[in-house]
Amino acid sequence: MAWLRDPDRPVLLSVVFWVVLAFTVAINLAMVSSVLDRVLFFATVALLGGLWLVMPWRPGRGRRLVAPAFLLGTLTLGLTGAVGTHAPLLLIGVANLAFVYGMRVATAILVSFGLIMFAVGPIFYGATLVRALTELALIAVLATFSMGMASAVVRARQLADRVRELTVAEERARMAAEMHDSVGHHLTVIKVGLENAERFRHRRPEAAWEEVRQAKELTVAALADARRWVRALRPLPLNGHLGSDALRLLAASFAGTGVSVSFEVAGAERALEPDAELVLYRVLQEGLTNALRHAEAESVQGTLSFEKGKVVLVVADDGKGHEEGHGFGLSSLTERVRALGGTLTCGSASKGFELRAELPS
Template identity: 75%
Template sequence: MAWLRDPDRPPLLSVVFWLVLGATVAVNLMLPSGVVNRLLFFADVVLLCGLWLVMPWRPGRGRLLATPVFLAGSFALGLVGAAGTHAPLTLLGMANLALVYGMRTAGATLAAFGAILVIVPPLFFGRTFVQALVDLAAIAVLSAFSMGMASAVLRARRLAERVRELTVAEERARIAAEMHDSIGHHLTVIKLGLENAERFRERRPEAAWEEVHQAKDLTQAALADARRWVRALRPLALDGDLGSAALQKLADSFSGTGVTVTFEVEGMERPLAPDTELVLYRVLQEGLTNAVRHAEATSVRGTLTFDRRRIVLVVADNGKGFGQGHGSGFGLSSLSDRVAALGGRLISGDQAVGFELRAELPS
């Protein structure tokens, strides 16, 4: 039921929706109305409440029919006794339509809605053509605001995605350079060792076999490094995974290492800034990689906690710990700097059992 607390739903729009809907109900109760109209009115209100909770706020999230049904329901609310107070609900539906279907679809729908507003009330509800035009002018002004807000959100989303792509590309380039230094070194030594073995194979066969055995050991080390870097090169969200989903996928990728890895989320999850997501990803990756390579751990547990003012990621293993010198080769210095750059702090150290890495970042 995570979609009931969709992090893509703008909180301010939720506040506006519930306030407007409450005011519409209050006005309807104060005005005289027939039994049938009142029953239809409250049935429509219940429908809109349910649709608001399931409407998607990003393309590709499913439940796409909820948006046009919400628009139709908000328009119908005016026909069964909303006394004009329902207009902002229709505009919220238009904003949602723009965010999910795009600005062109929203613009075409808005034009059709305007035509209906001019034609239907004079023909069936006793309003004059001039009154219909006045209503249309008011809706047009509010619609311009609504569509402008949706356009700004869409532009901000595109910019955020671009920033994510650039950040991940920069991180991939950095890791690729480290991968070149690591695996490239192993392959260079292996090549030299095999060339020596080829020269020694007749005159010094024992030395030749020693070079072969050394090359075999280095090949295993290079293979282990290659597997580790393949996991490290996975970007945050190639398959649309964001936030805890990306971290869960990273934790699952270590399932074949012989270490039991668990990951859980505590608190109400909310959207994370791209820089925050990347740092959390690297903290979990660092904790898992070092638990597998150095700590001789049999289990690792990652916990992502959402507090009111901060986000905390803890990676704890049951390994042998690292003693006083764990910071030198543990790669924590640069990671600590990155956490500090976001206004957070990175705490690491041996525990009663194993080692713990804790990142605290502002929300």
């Protein structure tokens, strides 16, 4: 039943639809009409309400025939007592066609409809040419507005999809570089050490066993790095959790690494935008990973603070600290935080190293 809460359905259009439909019903109730007309009218209203709940709002989502069925329903509503109030519903139907079938198909349908309406008025209802042109001009203005809004939404969705693709590509490139520098380095050294052990096994057995011991230690380090990358590849909603719950679970997932990791929330928690949640998740992930790999820390503390107009995430460890030079991971995070209007700072604190992200909220 998730399609009943379709996130792709524009909220404003949904509000307009129900308000116009309610207004149309109220107008019809105030009119004197036959029982048959009332039955047809309310049957059409019920049909439109049902179709609205299942209409797709993206191409390739299935139920494509619902869109033309809804448009046909709005035309039927105009013939069963809507007295012109169905026009906004008609334009919403055309906008939906733009979302599902594309702008060209929606424009062709709208032009065809306008020409049909222009011909039907004088032929079947005795309308004058001036009145037909006036109604056509009104429809053209409303249709232009509707199509313009639909075009803007479609373009925004295309840009959002492109941004997501670029973000994923950037994240993969960062992970590839980090994995090459960590796991790849360990495996290379292990290979060289085992080759040395093979050469020394007869002439210098003590040296051979020392190479094997070092290779074993590096294998443990490589395995720990691999496990960290498995955690890094987990999706943001951990077992259905978001916000501070996801961050808390991320911190808990680092248990068993030999470093004490804690996480707390300060202030009254409030909902954040999905992009902000993802960036905060990556900041905590980067801070914990760096603390384990470089800081030689005994404990790491993550604090998410909800302050007036902003949210602050601080990841602090009690390790040896290091210079503020940005690696690929921190540079990438800095750009992502700036894109959301925030700041990311890092450097040695009074004891250890601190990573601090501030985002508007």
